[in-house]
Amino acid sequence: MHKGCEMLDVRYLERAVELARLSVEKGGGPFGCVITCGDQVLAEGVNSVTRTNDPTAHAEIVAIREACRRLGSFQLSGCIVYASCEPCPMCLGAMYWARPQAVFYASTRKEAARAGFDDQHIYDEMPLADGERTLRIRRMGVPSHDAPFDAWKKHVARLAY
Amino acid sequence: MHKGCEMLDVRYLERAVELARLSVEKGGGPFGCVITCGDQVLAEGVNSVTRTNDPTAHAEIVAIREACRRLGSFQLSGCIVYASCEPCPMCLGAMYWARPQAVFYASTRKEAARAGFDDQHIYDEMPLADGERTLRIRRMGVPSHDAPFDAWKKHVARLAY
Numbered sequence: 001m002h003k004g005c006e007m008l009d010v011r012y013l014e015r016a017v018e019l020a021r022l023s024v025e026k027g028g029g030p031f032g033c034v035i036t037c038g039d040q041v042l043a044e045g046v047n048s049v050t051r052t053n054d055p056t057a058h059a060e061i062v063a064i065r066e067a068c069r070r071l072g073s074f075q076l077s078g079c080i081v082y083a084s085c086e087p088c089p090m091c092l093g094a095m096y097w098a099r100p101q102a103v104f105y106a107s108t109r110k111e112a113a114r115a116g117f118d119d120q121h122i123y124d125e126m127p128l129a130d131g132e133r134t135l136r137i138r139r140m141g142v143p144s145h146d147a148p149f150d151a152w153k154k155h156v157a158r159l160a161y
Numbered sequence: 162m163h164k165g166c167e168m169l170d171v172r173y174l175e176r177a178v179e180l181a182r183l184s185v186e187k188g189g190g191p192f193g194c195v196i197t198c199g200d201q202v203l204a205e206g207v208n209s210v211t212r213t214n215d216p217t218a219h220a221e222i223v224a225i226r227e228a229c230r231r232l233g234s235f236q237l238s239g240c241i242v243y244a245s246c247e248p249c250p251m252c253l254g255a256m257y258w259a260r261p262q263a264v265f266y267a268s269t270r271k272e273a274a275r276a277g278f279d280d281q282h283i284y285d286e287m288p289l290a291d292g293e294r295t296l297r298i299r300r301m302g303v304p305s306h307d308a309p310f311d312a313w314k315k316h317v318a319r320l321a322y
Contacts, residue, residue, distance in 0.1 A: 014303050093250035148185060
């Protein structure tokens, strides 16, 4: 999958699982994440939703933010993400934006569901139209809605010169 | 859709669009978000990915984190999210976790795509199996992978007494 040592991948993944287990002891959620670049650990994260009152503070998001802070970059090019569990749609989306070299995870979303974390429900909702969602969401037209993208296109064009 | 005044909804959505337009002038991405609770604005956010080197710093995530910080809660119960553009899968996932009362947006993902923001690609990837994704992701078994969920179930059971 990537150039590197499978033994090292297993070790980092075991560390992500250990972080997840330790997180429970500290009152957090049972999820951990490690991000490496080469042979260096850039960031570790645990689910900190309830501790920090931040619904986005899943282990992967916490680790991605810290790894990017340390790299001084909004991209994780060449980095590997090790997650104790299969990412939820929010975290998977974050990985598409961060573009790491590879992602490994240990437990599956089905195992997470058996422990009470229903990521599958959110996966099921992703392809639905607004009216079919359990989340109440809808488009509302406002006259100015094109203005940000118009400004962006002019800005990008200006930068291109 | 929710108890409240459509006029106010339009005003808050126009403010989200204005934030998105102003964000471009300041070198940020063309996305803005406002979160209200009752008649109070709890948080405003703009896309700060490049400015803060944080690939998760979409306008909605920035605003959700700030609103939750102000509420001292990891849930946005009773709150309304106004986004200048249809949320990407990462931000939509965050909304499922944060559970606001409703979400309104102005531009669609198709309009975002025409401006160069290809959220649709990530939507298309969401239902795929690991081997079909453009993101390199796969499950790797480690002997300890059940330990965090086992610890969690014991922890939850202990709390229930």
